[in-house]
Amino acid sequence: xxxxxxxxxxxxxxxxxxxxxxxxxxxxxxxxxxxxxxxxxxxxxxxxxxxxxxxxxxxxxxxxxxxxxxxxxxxxxxxxxxxxxxxxxxxxxxxxxxxxxxxxxxxxxxxxxxxxxxxxxxxxxxxxxxxxxxxxxxxxxxxxxxxxxxxxxxxxxxxxxxxxxxxxxxxxxxxxxxxxxxxxxxxxxxxxxxxxxxxxxxxxxxx
Amino acid sequence: xxxxxxxxxxxxxxxxxxxxxxxxxxxxxxxxxxxxxxxxxxxxxxxxxxxxxxxxxxxxxxxxxxxxxxxxxxxxxxxxxxxxxxxxxxxxxxxxxxxxxxxxxxxxxxxxxxxxxxxxxxxxxxxxxxxxxxxxxxxxxxxxxxxxxxxxxxxxxxxxxxxxxxxxxxxxxxxxxxxxxxxxxxxxxxxxxxxxxxxxxxxxxxx
Amino acid sequence: xxxxxxxxxxxxxxxxxxxxxxxxxxxxxxxxxxxxxxxxxxxxxxxxxxxxxxxxxxxxxxxxxxxxxxxxxxxxxxxxxxxxxxxxxxxxxxxxxxxxxxxxxxxxxxxxxxxxxxxxxxxxxxxxxxxxxxxxxxxxxxxxxxxxxxxxxxxxxxxxxxxxxxxxxxxxxxxxxxxxxxxxxxxxxxxxxxxxxxxxxxxxxxx
Amino acid sequence: xxxxxxxxxxxxxxxxxxxxxxxxxxxxxxxxxxxxxxxxxxxxxxxxxxxxxxxxxxxxxxxxxxxxxxxxxxxxxxxxxxxxxxxxxxxxxxxxxxxxxxxxxxxxxxxxxxxxxxxxxxxxxxxxxxxxxxxxxxxxxxxxxxxxxxxxxxxxxxxxxxxxxxxxxxxxxxxxxxxxxxxxxxxxxxxxxxxxxxxxxxxxxxx
DNA sequence: GATGAATGAGGTTTCATTCAT
DNA sequence: AATGAATGAAACCTCATTCAT
Numbered sequence: 001x002x003x004x005x006x007x008x009x010x011x012x013x014x015x016x017x018x019x020x021x022x023x024x025x026x027x028x029x030x031x032x033x034x035x036x037x038x039x040x041x042x043x044x045x046x047x048x049x050x051x052x053x054x055x056x057x058x059x060x061x062x063x064x065x066x067x068x069x070x071x072x073x074x075x076x077x078x079x080x081x082x083x084x085x086x087x088x089x090x091x092x093x094x095x096x097x098x099x100x101x102x103x104x105x106x107x108x109x110x111x112x113x114x115x116x117x118x119x120x121x122x123x124x125x126x127x128x129x130x131x132x133x134x135x136x137x138x139x140x141x142x143x144x145x146x147x148x149x150x151x152x153x154x155x156x157x158x159x160x161x162x163x164x165x166x167x168x169x170x171x172x173x174x175x176x177x178x179x180x181x182x183x184x185x186x187x188x189x190x191x192x193x194x195x196x197x198x199x200x201x202x203x204x205x206x207x
Numbered sequence: 208x209x210x211x212x213x214x215x216x217x218x219x220x221x222x223x224x225x226x227x228x229x230x231x232x233x234x235x236x237x238x239x240x241x242x243x244x245x246x247x248x249x250x251x252x253x254x255x256x257x258x259x260x261x262x263x264x265x266x267x268x269x270x271x272x273x274x275x276x277x278x279x280x281x282x283x284x285x286x287x288x289x290x291x292x293x294x295x296x297x298x299x300x301x302x303x304x305x306x307x308x309x310x311x312x313x314x315x316x317x318x319x320x321x322x323x324x325x326x327x328x329x330x331x332x333x334x335x336x337x338x339x340x341x342x343x344x345x346x347x348x349x350x351x352x353x354x355x356x357x358x359x360x361x362x363x364x365x366x367x368x369x370x371x372x373x374x375x376x377x378x379x380x381x382x383x384x385x386x387x388x389x390x391x392x393x394x395x396x397x398x399x400x401x402x403x404x405x406x407x408x409x410x411x412x413x414x
Numbered sequence: 415x416x417x418x419x420x421x422x423x424x425x426x427x428x429x430x431x432x433x434x435x436x437x438x439x440x441x442x443x444x445x446x447x448x449x450x451x452x453x454x455x456x457x458x459x460x461x462x463x464x465x466x467x468x469x470x471x472x473x474x475x476x477x478x479x480x481x482x483x484x485x486x487x488x489x490x491x492x493x494x495x496x497x498x499x500x501x502x503x504x505x506x507x508x509x510x511x512x513x514x515x516x517x518x519x520x521x522x523x524x525x526x527x528x529x530x531x532x533x534x535x536x537x538x539x540x541x542x543x544x545x546x547x548x549x550x551x552x553x554x555x556x557x558x559x560x561x562x563x564x565x566x567x568x569x570x571x572x573x574x575x576x577x578x579x580x581x582x583x584x585x586x587x588x589x590x591x592x593x594x595x596x597x598x599x600x601x602x603x604x605x606x607x608x609x610x611x612x613x614x615x616x617x618x619x620x621x
Numbered sequence: 622x623x624x625x626x627x628x629x630x631x632x633x634x635x636x637x638x639x640x641x642x643x644x645x646x647x648x649x650x651x652x653x654x655x656x657x658x659x660x661x662x663x664x665x666x667x668x669x670x671x672x673x674x675x676x677x678x679x680x681x682x683x684x685x686x687x688x689x690x691x692x693x694x695x696x697x698x699x700x701x702x703x704x705x706x707x708x709x710x711x712x713x714x715x716x717x718x719x720x721x722x723x724x725x726x727x728x729x730x731x732x733x734x735x736x737x738x739x740x741x742x743x744x745x746x747x748x749x750x751x752x753x754x755x756x757x758x759x760x761x762x763x764x765x766x767x768x769x770x771x772x773x774x775x776x777x778x779x780x781x782x783x784x785x786x787x788x789x790x791x792x793x794x795x796x797x798x799x800x801x802x803x804x805x806x807x808x809x810x811x812x813x814x815x816x817x818x819x820x821x822x823x824x825x826x827x828x
Numbered sequence: 829g830a831t832g833a834a835t836g837a838g839g840t841t842t843c844a845t846t847c848a849t
Numbered sequence: 850a851a852t853g854a855a856t857g858a859a860a861c862c863t864c865a866t867t868c869a870t
Contacts, residue, residue, distance in 0.1 A: 050850095582793045589791075596754065
């Protein structure tokens with residue numbers, strides 16, 4: 001990062017901001033957005049409540065920053081994984097492995113989405129959703145491109161629209177991670193991307 | 208239903224209960240559980256607040272009843288679809304079609320689940336509380352059984368563990384429905400189960 | 415009572431009224447006025463709520479009737495006790511014994527006053543208080559009269575104003591009953607009026 | 622108090638706390654616990670409702686603090702009065718005078734206790750919750766000790782168990798205060814402890 | 829006459845946000 | 850700049866009472 005080049009004061013502020021976000025992530029992921037009070041975040045982060053409001057306009061703002069910045073990092077990681085090779089199959093392998101790895105390394109964030117509360121849909125206001133969804137679809141297009149190129153290259157059969165293939169692959173990756181998260185002892189962490197990709201690579205039907 | 212046989216008073220009560228649940232479903236799915244006040248539900252359903260509490264002990268109770276009863280109906284539909292045929296491939300086709308149909312017919316409820324998790328690309332199962340998750344997994348085992356029998360019957364190749372195959376298939380169905388939900392004009396409703404099943408049936412890789 | 419002379423319908427109503435009052439007394443004395451809902455009284459008495467309101471205008475009314483009628487009976491008992499003899503000392507003995515006996519026989523009612531709630535002063539609206547206080551003071555005047563006559567008769571020394579003597583005696587009776595109520599094993603029920611009256615009859619100071 | 626030594630902020634908080642307690646005492650004693658809403662206390666004390674909840678976890682907590690702290694002060698006063706002399710008779714005189722004085726100085730609090738129990742002629746101890754009752758009985762044991770020592774010293778005749786003597790004396794004091802409270806014009810404030818103690822000291826019966 | 833479903837005012841409590849220090 | 854005490858809107862829920870059946 002370019003943090004080093006910032007004046008000491010600015011760097012200090014950034015560090016504080018990160019501290020707040022980190023505490024907020026922990027709390028939100030443990031108890032759900034609506035069950036965490038700003039005053040808890042402040043206490044845990046050892047700041048005054050007023051200070052939080054210097055960094056973030058309001059609670060939702062804090063939440064959005066938290067999610068968006070985490071997603072930024074996530075995307076960077078995935079982009080980097082994709083960039084490591086030109087081979088389409090290898091790209092998919094790298095993607096699956098990187099996504100798994102990142103989820104494993106960022107459990108609190110993952111849980112923030114899975115466990116916002118005990119039921120479903122204890123969600124925050126829309127708006128964040130829209131932005132994230134946009135970004136998700138944009139990213140899916142990058143994966144779709146891989147399938148598209150693979151089809152052109154005759155590496156892949158065109159068993160479905162590239163975009164749908166991308167989304168489907170991603171869903172299956174999510175599913176495999178979820179299984180592991182929910183019951184790690186029964187469903188091993190999919191170290192090997194083949195476990196997921198096999199479903200796509202091999203046809204289910206006997207000839 | 209056997210509602211007809213109930214005394215008039217009982218039928219009336221059931222109707223009112225349904226009315227409340229229906230209004231609650233709409234509101235929760237539009238704004239999220241925490242952003243809906245009981246007095247809103249009451250007003251929209253044209254009951255006094257106290258009346259809501261005659262039917263449901265508290266807000267959470269109302270929510271749980273809403274979700275569990277909707278899930279009951281959902282499961283019944285799916286079970287019925289599976290029961291229509293003995294053929295494994297046909298069972299999968301019926302399942303995919305029935306699930307799609309049900310989601311199309313119960314959009315508010317579907318949105319209730321998506322609202323929370325969509326943004327992060329985690330699918331429907333996310334955010335379910337323990338009971339729902341249990342039920343989900345139990346149901347997945349029924350699907351897994353189909354794959355297992357298909358494998359024994361030599362209809363299917365064993366490209367993955369049956370249980371994982373079940374979860375993966377379900378995820379891909381969800382994904383396809385999500386695409387349609389989000390942008391019906393770009394992603395047509397997957398009338399034909401083949402659109403989804405093709406991914407599983409045919410191998411992606413060229414020989 | 416003259417109940418026998420009333421038409422059957424009226425007698426039935428009176429019986430129902432008593433049933434309600436009896437249930438209310440039990441509940442109020444167990445949980446305190448404010449912690450008992452009309453619907454509880456109705457349920458326990460096996461009447462519809464609406465029926466309670468046929469007998470009593472509102473909750474406070476029910477409470478007042480309960481207390482006042484119980485007090486009527488209490489007063490009657492005490493009056494009767496006093497009327498049994500002309501001798502002043504004997505009158506006091508009868509009074510103390512009768513009050514003790516009545517309290518022992520009407521524990522729920524006694525507790526209603528002692529345990530209205532866990533703290534103090536969880537009381538109802540004033541108004542009842544005033545009436546009861548009036549009646550209490552009027553009754554004390556009857557006791558005072560006994561002291562007065564005793565003093566005239568030279569049975570008693572005039573160690574204090576008759577009225578104050580009456581109130582003081584009554585307080586000590588209450589105190590002795592309270593001790594017994596609170597810890598019956600440590601403080602025996604004052605079967606013998608002498609236990610209380612001794613304090614008044616004998617001087618504490620050595621000559 | 623040592624309040625002076627506290628930082629200004631702390632002193633200020635204590636002052637506010639006292640203000641709230643004082644207002645609550647007034648309202649509770651006038652209308653009864655259940656007939657006072659927190660928002661009334663807040664309004665009268667000129668604080669926002671939320672501020673009350675900074676000082677006291679909930680309504681009951683506020684009430685308990687109110688009663689217990691007032692009782693602490695009461696006990697201290699009485700202890701101090703008892704400590705002023707070694708002579709048993711003088712101790713009783715000091716006790717009666719101090720209790721009277723304190724009640725006269727703390728009318729709202731006294732009324733808080735009387736409100737509930739007065740109507741039925743049960744005295745202050747009634748309706749106390751377990752903690753208060755415990756404290757009351759412990760204190761009575763101190764008074765009992767005075768009687769016990771007096772009996773040993775041959776100052777007193779043993780006209781009853783010391784503990785019962787203590788409770789009886791206390792009851793009569795309460796009664797005399799009650800009379801004054803209810804009708805100050807008819808029943809003068811018992812400035813002179815002899816008015817009460819006379820009942821104990823002299824025997825009622827003529828020889 | 830009896831019923832009990834329906835009402836909704838009003839209670840307690842929380843917590844996001846502000847602003848004087 | 851940082852603080853955190855104070856705010857008060859708004860949430861959930863209860864229950865005395867009414868009135869159509």
